[in-house]
Amino acid sequence: MFENTFKNIDDLLYKDSGADSELDYIGQTSWVMFLRYLDELEQDKADEAELRGEDYQYILDPEYRWPAWAMPKGPDEKLDHHKAKTGPDLITFVDGKLFPYLSGFKQTADHAQTIEYKIGEIFSELKNKIQSGYILRDILDYADGLPFRSSTDKHELSALYEEKIKNMGNAGRNGGQYYTPRPLIRAMISVTDPKISETVYDGAAGSCGFLCEAYEYMYNRMDKTTDNLQTLQEKTFYGKEKKNLAYVIGIMNMILHGIEAPNIIHTNTLGENIRDIQEKNRYHVILANPPFGGKERPEVQQNFDIKTGETAFLFLQHFIKSLKTGGRAAIVIKNTFLSNTDNAAVALRKLLLDGCNLHTVLDMPGGTFLGAGVKTVVLFFQKGEPTKNIWFYQLNAGRNMGKTNALNDNDLKEFVELQTTKPETEQSWNIKVADINGETFDLSVKNPNTPEEAPLRSPEDILAEMELLDDETNTILQSIKELI
Numbered sequence: 001m002f003e004n005t006f007k008n009i010d011d012l013l014y015k016d017s018g019a020d021s022e023l024d025y026i027g028q029t030s031w032v033m034f035l036r037y038l039d040e041l042e043q044d045k046a047d048e049a050e051l052r053g054e055d056y057q058y059i060l061d062p063e064y065r066w067p068a069w070a071m072p073k074g075p076d077e078k079l080d081h082h083k084a085k086t087g088p089d090l091i092t093f094v095d096g097k098l099f100p101y102l103s104g105f106k107q108t109a110d111h112a113q114t115i116e117y118k119i120g121e122i123f124s125e126l127k128n129k130i131q132s133g134y135i136l137r138d139i140l141d142y143a144d145g146l147p148f149r150s151s152t153d154k155h156e157l158s159a160l161y162e163e164k165i166k167n168m169g170n171a172g173r174n175g176g177q178y179y180t181p182r183p184l185i186r187a188m189i190s191v192t193d194p195k196i197s198e199t200v201y202d203g204a205a206g207s208c209g210f211l212c213e214a215y216e217y218m219y220n221r222m223d224k225t226t227d228n229l230q231t232l233q234e235k236t237f238y239g240k241e242k243k244n245l246a247y248v249i250g251i252m253n254m255i256l257h258g259i260e261a262p263n264i265i266h267t268n269t270l271g272e273n274i275r276d277i278q279e280k281n282r283y284h285v286i287l288a289n290p291p292f293g294g295k296e297r298p299e300v301q302q303n304f305d306i307k308t309g310e311t312a313f314l315f316l317q318h319f320i321k322s323l324k325t326g327g328r329a330a331i332v333i334k335n336t337f338l339s340n341t342d343n344a345a346v347a348l349r350k351l352l353l354d355g356c357n358l359h360t361v362l363d364m365p366g367g368t369f370l371g372a373g374v375k376t377v378v379l380f381f382q383k384g385e386p387t388k389n390i391w392f393y394q395l396n397a398g399r400n401m402g403k404t405n406a407l408n409d410n411d412l413k414e415f416v417e418l419q420t421t422k423p424e425t426e427q428s429w430n431i432k433v434a435d436i437n438g439e440t441f442d443l444s445v446k447n448p449n450t451p452e453e454a455p456l457r458s459p460e461d462i463l464a465e466m467e468l469l470d471d472e473t474n475t476i477l478q479s480i481k482e483l484i
Contacts (some may be wrong), residue, residue: 005142012138018131027245028139030252031126036143037256038119039066059116064101069093071144079141090133099123113234115261118251125244125266179206180289180332181368184378185213187412188287188330191360191380191419196222196231198284203269203318205239208250210287211264212257219258238283239264270296270314273303274321282324289332290315292374306351308344312337316348316379320356323383329356335363335375338443349441353433356381360419363394363445367401377445380419387433391422394447424449 009029013019019028042058042065049056062068072083085093106120130136194200194214202210215237222228237259241247247266254262294311301307304317312333323329337345338361352358360380368376381387397411418428429449436442 005146008142009139012135012142013130016130016132016135018129023245024129026249027126028129030249031122031128032139032143034122034252034255035066035070036146041260059119061101064098066144069098070140084137085133086137087133090136091128091131094128094136099126099128112265113261113263115255118255118261121266122248122251125248180209181407182209182213183407183409183412184332184364184368185210185287186217186409187362187416188332188378188380189214189217190416192285192287192328192330194218194285196228196236199235200237200285200287201283201322202239202286202288203322204288204290204315205241205250205264206246206289208239208241208253208262208264210289211237211239211250211259211262212253214285214287215254215257215259233259234261234263237263240267240269242266242268268300269318270300270303270311272318274305274318275303277318277321279324282322282327284324284327286319286323286327286329286331288315288319288329290319292334306344306347308342308348310344313344313348316352320352320383323356325384327383329379329381329383331379331381332376333379335377335445338377338445341440346440349443352379352381353387353441356383356387357385358387358390360422361390361392361443361445362415363392365395365397365401367405368407389430389432390443391419391428391430392445392447393418393428394445396427426450 006029009032010025013025013028019025038059042056042060046056046058058065067073069085072080074080102119102123104120105116106124109117109120111117130139189210194217196218200211200214200218202208205211215232218232218236222232237254239250239262241250241264244266247264251262251264254264290312292310292312295309296311296314301309301314304314306313306317308314316331316333316337319329319331337348340346358379358381360378362378362380364376364378366375393415395411395415397405397407399405401407414427418425422428422430424430426449427447429447431443
């Protein structure tokens with residue numbers, strides 16, 4: 001049901017002159033689905049309050065609730081066409097009244113970590129791009145037909161929403177940067193193993209894939225007590241995101257996964273001076289895939305001890321500084337970080353090795369990230385003691401990665417299993433930091449355990465074998481002739 005509905009809505013948006021790409025499609029689908037979901041959430045809370053004999057205080061005023069403007073129904077539970085706005089009237093209401101009203105919550109909410117404030121942020125950042133009120137009416141009809149209340153429904157919706165985020169990678173570079181393959185995220189979470197009462201942080205949150213998957217991981221493994229559930233909802237997951245659309249999609253993604261008021265801040269993480277980071281700003285677990293290849297301006301670089309224009313190198317400094325002593329991190333970064341000879345790369349490797357235990361490096365194959373022409377590694381480290389040994393694992397999926405051969409959980413199963421013991425295999429090896437170059441700190445991925453290929457035979461050997469095969473063939477043919 002959800003899949004067909006999303007497809008039908010995309011088809012409608014394609015026909016509208018205001019939505020131009022997959023990026024627009026997900027932005028417009030997001031605000032409609034959010035208001036539909038919010039209505040169901042309010043209904044659930046109202047029902048729960050009634051069972052307790054209490055009155056429920058609705059977030060939205062009556063005229064801005066879904067049943068009033070989006071889907072007014074008659075006694076037969078069908079759309080009341082006399083009350084339902086459509087055409088230009090619907091667009092006038094949405095643009096002139098609905099969005100200004102919802103964005104106003106940002107000023108009136110009690111504090112930033114409330115669903116009211118998140119509503120205000122979402123509708124301050126998003127704009128309605130649907131120009132035809134008739135198309136919007138059809139979209140609202142489709143959205144209203146979706147069930148949102150059961151856990152199965154919410155799980156299916158969140159899974160399909162993830163699929164739409166993934167498809168953004170096909171809409172251009174700006175979309176692709178929001179998506180990290182979920183099998184890789186799950187492997188990173190499995191190794192870092194966040195537990196209830198620990199905090200989890202992503203300073204380059206994008207669509208919040210790391211935080212959503214960490215929520216699922218922790219929820220499935222914890223005791224479902226009221227205190228634990230409240231801790232998981234309110235005091236566990238934290239993130240920052242700079243870009244408007246990614247920020248809104250990230251909040252939507254977390255809400256659809258069950259986190260009602262995500263602790264996601266709309267800010268440029270690199271605009272913060274890492275020297276100002278205090279213990280209260282640090283986290284137990286950091287999971288991230290920071291953007292790389294960017295060139296940060298000199299004033300941004302002044303916020304860091306190691307000056308560089310490479311965005312990912314600045315993020316890595318931020319993550320190291322933001323990690324509690326004993327905290328664990330898993331960070332995706334370009335594999336050239338391990339071997340670049342520029343001063344910033346060398347200094348950053350030294351900083352990491354001296355202050356953290358870089359215990360594991362996962363080398364990912366090319367094509368892991370759709371549309372990205374770079375190879376990546378994942379750095380797994382724990383803050384507080386210097387690195388002595390590093391275990392490398394070179395992932396070989398046995399196929400060329402791509403859109404039709406995407407990474408899956410089974411590809412990473414062996415890595416996750418072996419990571420606890422860190423053995424020497426054809427795909428993995430250990431190095432001692434004492435044995436690396438003390439000036440360059442070069443950590444290049446060079447697998448010493450790759451099986452040697454059979455040596456190439458000489459032309460004389462090949463010709464001799466061909467002659468031998470010819471003799472055998474002639475003997476067989478002669479035997480056949482004698483039988484005939």
